[in-house]
Amino acid sequence: MKPLSDEEQQCVLQELSKPILDGLHQWLALQRQKVPDGTRTARAIDYS
Template identity: 55%
Template sequence: MFDVADARGGQHARAFLGLPGEHGWRGTLVCDDLSGYKACFELGVTEAGCLAHARRKFHELWVNHGSPIGEQALNFFGELYAVAVEREVAELVPEDRRRIRQEKSRKVADALQQWLAGQRQRVPDGSATARAID
């Protein structure tokens, strides 16, 4: 579901989701890192970052700086995207397709997360690489 507002203020997202309030929406919100969403997460909504936005930060590192960290991260994202379009699951019923994709993507996502945690310890705070990882 999408909503379009005439400005980027967080009050628009909160109003759309009925927050705050006892009948406000609860669930997982996939969004970019716009600061306006932060109050939603403080009100009980679970944050799920957008994979395309995360990938873009590493793409910029690779294109603009030739960063090997950016390149390796792009390889991980490529593996995740490949799982989503594998032909071997195309003919399966949706439940089986979802289960297989979850199993395969979980392995890649876990490896990516572990690798990023290790890389983050090696780069200075405030650097472009740190911002991409964070």
């Protein structure tokens, strides 16, 4: 089996990581609704 080029490897990694990061973003958005504005936790979620 021929090794993937750097560009091909990057495309594969992006395809695999996108659903995970989308799920994390959704979860953070839901958690943010539960946290009072101005708290450190709120600021951390907003930053991320």
